Amino acid sequence: MLKPLTLLTTVTTVTLLIGCSNGDQTMQDRSTLPCANKPNCVSTQDSREKFSLAPYTLTPLATLDAIEIAALSLGRAKTAEKQPNYLRVEYTSKVFRFVDDLELRIEGNQLIVRSESRTGHSDFGVNRERADALRRALKEAGLI
Structure with a gap:
């Protein structure tokens, strides 16, 4: 009887550690990299x-601060990293607390956008939906 309890405790501890490790990671800027060969980016x-997004051409009104406001308006989001022309926003799923990274980089009048799940193979289209929602929010704000 002791062994199943020990196994259950070990599995629970590992699950909690993995779940907690999804947030606040120090990450390299991957904004200009192509996606890996998994349907979660x-x-x-x-x-x-299946991975590409149409370009986001910025208007003269676009600033990183204004883009950040639009990105955070998508919900369950927090700014994880911000540099002069780079922003990484973390989105946490409601039920399982999975973390996705939205990386944004301004290069000239273009906004480089990369949205990727940290874990799992497929994201069931969540990152594409987020990128489309960001495009709508940026258009409504007059930023693209």
């Missing part, structure tokens, strides 16, 4: 159809 820098 979309990017303006990836030319493959």
Whole structure:
């Protein structure tokens, strides 16, 4: 009887540690990298159809601060990193607390956008939906 209890405790502890490790990670800027070959990422820098996003052309009104406000308005989001032309926003799923990273970089009048799940193979289209929602929010704000 003791062994199943020990196993259950070990599995629970490992699950909690993995779950807690999804947030607040120190990450390298991957905004200009193409997606890996998993259907949990979309990017303006990836030319493959299932991963690619149409360009986001910025208006003269666009600033990183204004873009950040639009990105945070999508819900369950927090700014994880901000530099002069780079922003990484973390989105946490409601039920399982999975973390996705939205990386945004301003280069000239273009906004590089990359949205990717940290864990799992498929995201069931969540990152593409987020990128589309960001595009709508940026248009409504007059930023693209």
